[in-house]
Amino acid sequence: MIEAKSASDASPAKAPSKTDRIVDRAKHHLLQNYKQQPVVLVKGSGPWVWDAEGTKYLDLIAGIATCALGHCHPAVVEAAKKQLDALWHVSNVFYTEPQIQLAERLTAAFGGTDARAFFCNSGAEANEALIKLARRWQHEIAGNKERFEIITFEGGFHGRTLATVTATAQPKYHAGFEPLPKGFVYAPMGDLEAVKRLVGPQTAAILIEPIQGEGGVRPAPAGFLASLRALCDQHGLLLLIDEVQTGIGRTGTPFAYQHDGIKPDAISLAKSLGNGLPIGAMVCSDAVGKALPSGTHGSTFGGNPVAAAAAVATWDLATTPQMLASNVEKGALLHRLGNELKARKPGRVVECRGRGLLFGIEVDTGAADVVARCRQNGLLVNLAGEKTVRFAPAYVTTSHELAEGLTLFERSL
Ligand SMILES: Cc1ncc(COP(=O)(O)O)c(C=O)c1O
The missing domain is CATH 3.40.640.10 (Type I PLP-dependent aspartate aminotransferase-like (Major domain))
Incomplete structure (x- = not known):
């Protein structure tokens, strides 16, 4: 457990946050088989999730290609x-x-x-x-x-x-x-x-x-x-x-x-x-x-x-025809925005791949660091392979939100 510093300490350390306390418990009790990001998620709605500190994230990985209709779809x-x-x-x-x-x-x-x-x-x-x-x-x-x-x-x-x-x-x-x-x-x-x-x-x-x-x-x-x-x-x-x-x-x-x-x-x-x-x-x-x-x-x-x-x-x-068509359109948007980014960052962005709402951007190096910086900037994505940042958003994510995600990704490169 994290020890609280005594009141007599010259420079008292910041009190551990709720997240620190939960992560600390996890490190003591969970099998350490995952490389987990230091975020405790407590709530979700559509493509958005909130952590234990109240910070909001745009979730473009959706439980690793799982929450197709977004979090807590009614x-x-x-x-x-x-x-x-x-x-x-x-x-x-x-x-x-x-x-x-x-x-x-x-x-x-x-x-x-x-x-x-x-x-x-x-x-x-x-x-x-x-x-x-x-x-x-x-x-x-x-x-x-x-x-x-x-x-x-x-x-x-x-x-x-x-x-x-x-x-x-x-x-x-x-x-x-x-x-x-x-x-x-x-x-x-x-x-x-x-x-x-x-x-x-x-x-x-x-x-x-x-x-x-x-x-x-x-x-x-x-x-x-x-x-x-x-x-x-x-x-x-x-x-x-x-x-x-x-x-x-x-x-x-x-x-x-x-x-x-x-x-x-x-x-x-x-x-x-x-x-x-x-x-x-x-x-x-x-x-x-x-x-x-x-x-x-x-x-x-x-x-x-x-x-x-x-x-x-x-x-x-x-799987309605409208949803399928929308996934194709949004996939095309991701490719267009990804390729525009590649043109702005030649060498840094190596390739955009995927189909529909399964999309990857290969970077030249440091993909895991890019994923971590995305999180710090309010975007959840994950690593696929050694060099690729994966986007597998919920189908309900709007085009505007996808574009916002690509902007946050560019800031994190
Ligand atoms: C293509 C594919 N097959 C199988 C699996 C394994 O699925 P699960 O983790 O639900 O056992 C995964 C998980 O990422 C996958 O991507």
Whole structure:
């Protein structure tokens, strides 16, 4: 604990603030696995949050691409509160309607009546479901007992469980956790020939993010997903798309793969799905979903009625044609402002990347310091990869607020 200075001290230290006291307690009691910013947030509304000292921030990271409709959106709050008063949790031993309503929406967007949804609680769990689905589909449905390996991409990110961290082709996340589970091989992002070389009798599936989020906001090259689809069809592999960061309308389509005109076999969702309440999903075609019959996979909390009710309310507002179009327009604004900044600061700003409301500005050096200075200037953003500052704003953020964010970013460079 912080010691108060005695009244007799010659130069009494400033009394610790509320934030100091809470951070001090956190440092004593929380596992020190995060690099947390020294801010305690207590309240949020739309794209704005307030800290324990009453300071207001423009939040353009929105819980890392999660609060799609902004903080405490009234429709989502109402849906969750109504469900809280009715029923919280009964497990998947029983049916609850919000989960079915959500499944209806997700499967319709994924592909008409021929689709299935499985609910879990996070992005990593949704990807675990993809991995288990792919192995079991090959083993039990396609009759390929030898196929278990999944090809993933350097710079990608799929979660922190042992399987998903192994799917994450970034050595920094692996260090110290060896031996890693078998069954993952890595290709450079966008390198079709390298992927072809990795395909063998043991290959079960290809797993890819349409835009690598944690890896620095790096979109897959145009046409790459279509080439992977063709390769999967040629070799009897499943194409799995990780939409955890890109899904629920963020890029201007309900799912980001839809820009590429392809149909994956299965996708994972989380983050924006519940607008901040924890919920994840795996959505797949019916034919592939038959690989996970009763007893093969499950979750106690998955599709919890409160999170599912919040997710239904979120989906209904986040994926309207107007909202999707607005996300595209606001993404174009971010690109225009980012590129104007690049022209004013040649060399300092290296590149602007992304799609819709997932946007990254790569700087030449000191990206973590830029993020810290943004915070001191009243703007919340975060680091993606080593050199990229990520913006993943709520869809309700106005163009004026986005422009204000870019001004604060420029001041912080
Ligand atoms: C693309 C992608 N997949 C999976 C995950 C893991 O999600 P979670 O942290 O909810 O387990 C993340 C998290 O950042 C992600 O960006």
